[in-house]
């Protein structure tokens with residue numbers, strides 16, 4: 001039975017009580033993206049496996065251990081997207097978006113799938129807000145993308161984040177660096193984990209991203225990419241730092257940040273929080289100047305980030321930020337008797353058409369139970385319709401918080417009266433001294 005009543009490991013339901021917080025986060029992200037001229041892209045949940053092998057990289061954890069890959073009924077290898085960039089690049093190329101003027105600026109909300117060891121902050125289905133910018137090699141583009149994430153965090157009220165940046169160079173300077181790394185790690189073959197041993201041959205930089213404490217300890221003494229940057233990469237990195245300083249975004253240079261996906265070049269960055277205990281990366285990204293061409297497109301610099309929604313929410317909750325958007329029912333219309341229940345149903349429908357959230361009984365409950373339900377859903381006002389009200393065309397509207405009552409029309413005129421009552425109650429709530437002065 002557990003299979004029927006328990007969600008798969010590493011997945012989460014988002015229930016109405018929490019979805020209001022998600023919506024608030026998404027609103028802020030959407031607004032910020034639009035403010036900076038990014039347009040939303042929605043791509044499929046699954047793609048050809050080949051796409052991720054090519055873009056994410058064959059030596060990465062994601063490709064080697066974490067992908068949800070299966071054969072579909074047509075015997076094609078299909079993978080549930082483990083991240084958002086590959087699909088965005090594929091779609092950008094497929095639809096030739098780069099012909100419409102550069103830079104192309106895209107944002108998305110996606111679910112991502114990775115078969116990981118499920119634990120706090122690490123899920124098998126998680127969600128990202130991501131942005132991608134294609135066609136600018138300027139350090140200003142790096143700073144703009146980083147600034148977008150920083151503004152989102154600021155507007156959400158996430159405090160005490162550290163922005164850590166690094167440069168991992170271009171294929172030319174990285175070749176020299178990789179050789180130096182190989183030499184360094186070769187002295188530790190008796191201690192490195194199995195995965196890192198295979199990385200030593202194929203992609204030694206990946207060792208710097210290993211989560212095993214032993215490998216991480218060895219990595220501490222490894223040569224640093226920043227010492228190997230070529231002149232162009234070095235100038236670019238200086239430009240990024242300068243642009244961030246220009247717009248007042250504090251950062252730390254952290255030479256150990258290399259990122260977990262293969263396609264990165266030059267700038268890489270992470271926003272890290274300790275609000276939930278151990279350091280948690282909530283947003284990560286960087287440049288991937290070679291990827292578009294690698295995927296068969298024109299040579300085109302690009303960059304972006306992915307921001308983990310679940311992790312952002314964990315931090316907000318740890319910081320006790322008030323994210324709950326109140327969205328209760330404005331008016332509950334209780335009914336006594338069959339005729340009145342049709343009248344209540346009709347009135348609730350009409351109120352909704354006018355943009356007022358309204359509810360009525362749909363369970364055939366008695367009056368007392370209806371009022372109890374109104375209380376439970378946090379209705380702001382309630383009214384009761386019975387034979388008497390239907391005859392006179394008037395009912396009593398009760399403010400559920402203060403208990404104050406008003407006689408109102410139940411047909412024409414209700415909307416105007418209701419708006420006036422609501423406005424007055426709002427005023428009283430915001431300025432309690434006003435009602436005191438009246439008495």
Ligand code: ATP
Pocket residue numbers: 083114116121122123124125126127128259260261281282283284285306307308309310311
């Ligand atoms: P990590 O080093 O934590 O495994 P990563 O390098 O695999 O992260 P990215 O691929 O850069 O992460 O993903 C971007 C962001 O997505 C992360 O910074 C994080 O906020 C979020 N994220 C990644 N994997 C998960 C996961 N399994 N569960 C929840 N959020 C995740």
Ligand code: MG
Pocket residue numbers: 061260
């Ligand atoms: Mg990972």
